[in-house]
Amino acid sequence: MKVFQKGFNYSQDGPGNRLVFHLQGCNMRCPWCANPEGFERDGVLMTDERWLSPQLCPHGAAEGTGLNRALCKDCTGKECISHKSKGIYASCQDLAPKDVIEEALSAQMMYYDGGGVTFTGGECTLQFDELQTVLQTLKERGIHTAIESNGTHPGLQKLFPFVDCLILDCKLIDGEKHREILGISNELILRNIRRAAETHPCVHVRVPLVGGVNNGEKEIKELLAFFRSLPRDHTSFEVLKYHEYGKNKWRQCGLDYKMDEKAKVTAEEVRAFWQRIKDAGLQYRRT
Numbered sequence: 001m002k003v004f005q006k007g008f009n010y011s012q013d014g015p016g017n018r019l020v021f022h023l024q025g026c027n028m029r030c031p032w033c034a035n036p037e038g039f040e041r042d043g044v045l046m047t048d049e050r051w052l053s054p055q056l057c058p059h060g061a062a063e064g065t066g067l068n069r070a071l072c073k074d075c076t077g078k079e080c081i082s083h084k085s086k087g088i089y090a091s092c093q094d095l096a097p098k099d100v101i102e103e104a105l106s107a108q109m110m111y112y113d114g115g116g117v118t119f120t121g122g123e124c125t126l127q128f129d130e131l132q133t134v135l136q137t138l139k140e141r142g143i144h145t146a147i148e149s150n151g152t153h154p155g156l157q158k159l160f161p162f163v164d165c166l167i168l169d170c171k172l173i174d175g176e177k178h179r180e181i182l183g184i185s186n187e188l189i190l191r192n193i194r195r196a197a198e199t200h201p202c203v204h205v206r207v208p209l210v211g212g213v214n215n216g217e218k219e220i221k222e223l224l225a226f227f228r229s230l231p232r233d234h235t236s237f238e239v240l241k242y243h244e245y246g247k248n249k250w251r252q253c254g255l256d257y258k259m260d261e262k263a264k265v266t267a268e269e270v271r272a273f274w275q276r277i278k279d280a281g282l283q284y285r286r287t
């Protein structure tokens with residue numbers, strides 16, 4: 001499995017203290033993404049200009065403050081990685097599913113307060129078969145499992161028996177706008193959220209609130225109408241405030257961060273949205 005980040009967090013991606021694996025590859029391109037190093041399925045070369053030096057590349061791609069990525073594209077040697085330098089490094093590492101399982105099992109003592117293991121991304125379901133294997137084994141071994149997904153995989157339902165907590169993102173209801181901003185249709189996402197709410201015992205739907213994208217009255221009304229139409233017994237909701245924590249990583253991946261001041265939302269806007277969710281009789285849960 002290709003993993004670009006792993007570590008513990010408390011209650012952010014499922015209940016309790018959790019070991020969180022970020023799997024490489026995503027089929028969406030949210031322009032505000034906090035983990036752009038997770039976009040490409042095969043990973044990306046990342047740079048840190050404080051440590052970048054021409055000696056790291058025998059082909060002359062490491063010049064100035066960045067990489068000449070046109071040269072890197074056809075480079076088969078990838079000698080830069082062998083230096084294990086902070087100047088140029090690969091975004092992800094390869095781990096066999098059995099290694100992921102072993103690591104997750106060996107950390108069991110850490111899963112306090114109802115914690116366990118979460119797979120996120122990128123989009124974790126792009127590595128579907130391996131993900132299924134790992135989830136199934138962990139579940140059989142009594143570990144609490146969670147995934148955080150954009151909900152686009154047509155076979156998402158197959159994972160339900162092996163996932164204790166299902167976290168799904170929901171950004172926009174307007175299909176055209178969704179495709180225009182995120183580069184992909186939301187039809188399957190909305191169907192998967194509905195299916196999850198109907199059949200899964202623990203679903204948490206998250207909305208990242210982004211200025212100019214989904215903080216308008218029309219967009220919020222559409223989201224609320226969709227949420228209200230879902231079975232509500234086992235489904236909770238959360239609104240996340242747009243942030244720029246990943247901005248620097250865009251540059252490190254050789255990408256342009258295009259969000260600007262207009263994307264910022266106020267704490268009051270976020271509060272007003274979650275109050276409307278509560279007023280609609282839906283469960284609001286902060287993570």
Ligand code: SF4
Pocket residue numbers: 045056057058059060061062067071072073075076077078079080081088
């Ligand atoms: S991928 Fe190849 S061309 Fe690019 S920095 Fe590494 S060694 Fe140089």
